[in-house]
Amino acid sequence: MFEALEHLPQDPILQLMQTFRADTRPDKVDLGIGVYKDDEGNTPIMTAVHEAERRLLEGETTKSYVGPAGAAGFNDAMARLILGDGNSLIRDGRTSVIQTPGGCGALRMAAEFLRLCQRDTTVWVTTPTWANHMPLLGGAGLNIREYPYLNRETLTVNFSAMLDTLKSAKAGDVVLLHGCCHNPSGADLTLDQWQVVAELIQCKGLLPFVDMAYQGLGEGLDADAAGLRYLAGQVPEMVVAASCSKNFGLYRERTGALVLISATEAINKAATSQLLSVVRSHYSMPPAHGAAIVETILDDDELRAEWQLELGGMCERILGLRHAFADALAPVGDFGFIARQRGMFSFLGITPEQVGRLREEHGIYMLESSRVNVAGLNERVLPQVASAIRSVM
The missing domain is CATH 3.40.640.10 (Type I PLP-dependent aspartate aminotransferase-like (Major domain))
Incomplete structure (x- = not known):
C-alpha cells in the first residue's frame, strides 16, 4: 500500500531551519524561524512560567x-x-x-x-x-x-x-x-x-x-x-x-x-x-x-503581574528593534514601514536573489519571500545584518 505514495517536498520553513543548523559559520544569523529570541539569541522560559511549573510539580496529584x-x-x-x-x-x-x-x-x-x-x-x-x-x-x-x-x-x-x-x-x-x-x-x-x-x-x-x-x-x-x-x-x-x-x-x-x-x-x-x-x-x-x-x-495576582511585566518588556524590545532596524537600512531606502508595523514579522521587500545572496555570502537566513523575524535580531547582530542587506541592495 505504501509504495503508491510519492515523496513530498519539505515545508520551506522547516527546510530553512535544517539548512541553518547544518551551516558551520559561527556568525550565521537565523531570521526565519518564528520564535521570540532574547538579546543572547535564546528563546527563554519566562520567569512566571518557571514559578508556575514549580508549583504544579509540587502540588499536582493526578495525571488523569x-x-x-x-x-x-x-x-x-x-x-x-x-x-x-x-x-x-x-x-x-x-x-x-x-x-x-x-x-x-x-x-x-x-x-x-x-x-x-x-x-x-x-x-x-x-x-x-x-x-x-x-x-x-x-x-x-x-x-x-x-x-x-x-x-x-x-x-x-x-x-x-x-x-x-x-x-x-x-x-x-x-x-x-x-x-x-x-x-x-x-x-x-x-x-x-x-x-x-x-x-x-x-x-x-x-x-x-x-x-x-x-x-x-x-x-x-x-x-x-x-x-x-x-x-x-x-x-x-x-x-x-x-x-x-x-x-x-x-x-x-x-x-x-x-x-x-x-x-x-x-x-x-x-x-x-x-x-x-x-x-x-x-x-x-x-x-x-x-x-x-x-x-x-x-x-494568581503576583504571577500575572510578573508575566505581564516580562511580556511588556518583550513587546518594547521588539518595537525598539523595529526602529533600530529601519534606521540602519535608511541609507539604501525608506524602510520606515518596519518601524510602523507590529509583532515579530516584516517583509523587507527584497528579491529572492538577494535573499539567496544573504544566505550564501553572509550566513543570514530568512524566507525567500524576504519575511524576517525581527525578534531574531539583537544589538550584536543587527549591524551585521543591516550591513549585509545594504551590500546586496
Whole structure:
C-alpha cells in the first residue's frame, strides 16, 4: 500500500531551519524561524512560567484526563484575557472556550466545526497569510478564497482593495482576520479599520474568524485585542483561535484555545456540544501541562503581574528593534514601514536573489519571500545584518 505514495517536498520553513543548523559559520544569523529570541539569541522560559511549573510539580496529584473541553479554569481565564474582564458576552453565557493543542489545534477544530455547520463553507483569507492557514483550513474541507491585504509596493495594508473584494463575499461566508501582529507582514488594521470591517461583516451576513496568535507582542495585551473586542461586540456570532506559544513562550507545550461566540446562551450551548463532539472524534482530549501553567499564572495576582511585566518588556524590545532596524537600512531606502508595523514579522521587500545572496555570502537566513523575524535580531547582530542587506541592495 505504501509504495503508491510519492515523496513530498519539505515545508520551506522547516527546510530553512535544517539548512541553518547544518551551516558551520559561527556568525550565521537565523531570521526565519518564528520564535521570540532574547538579546543572547535564546528563546527563554519566562520567569512566571518557571514559578508556575514549580508549583504544579509540587502540588499536582493526578495525571488523569482533563476531558474534551480541557480545564475549566484555563478556559475561563482565556476568555477574560481575550475578551476582557467583565465582558458582557461572557456574563450573558454567549461565549464558550475549549482548550486545544496549540493555536493550530484551535484553527483546525474551528474549521471542522464550520464544515459541520455548513458543508460548503467558504473561508476568505488574507493575501499573504500564514502558510499553515491553507492546510489547516483546507484540509478540513473548507473552500478557500483570498482577499488582497498587503500592498506589495508600500508594504502597508491595502484596505480599499480588501474591502472591495470582501464585498463580493456571500452571506454565510467566513472571513479570517489576524487579531494583531499580522503574520507574515506585520501590517495591522487600525481600530478605525476594524470598525469599518465590522460594518461590512454585519451588512453582508459574514462570520468573522479571528486568529489571535500574538496578543501582547504588538502594543500590549489590551491594545492588541481592541479590534477583536470591538468586532465581538457588534456581531451575533464569531470564532476566535488563540495561541499561548508566543505570549507565554509555551511553544513546545502546544497550548491554545478556541472561542465560540453565539447569538444567545441556548444557541451557544448547542454549538459547544457539537464542537466537543468534533474534538472527541479527532484527538479526544487536549494535553494538560501547558494549560495548567497558563491557568496558574492568570489566576494568581503576583504571577500575572510578573508575566505581564516580562511580556511588556518583550513587546518594547521588539518595537525598539523595529526602529533600530529601519534606521540602519535608511541609507539604501525608506524602510520606515518596519518601524510602523507590529509583532515579530516584516517583509523587507527584497528579491529572492538577494535573499539567496544573504544566505550564501553572509550566513543570514530568512524566507525567500524576504519575511524576517525581527525578534531574531539583537544589538550584536543587527549591524551585521543591516550591513549585509545594504551590500546586496
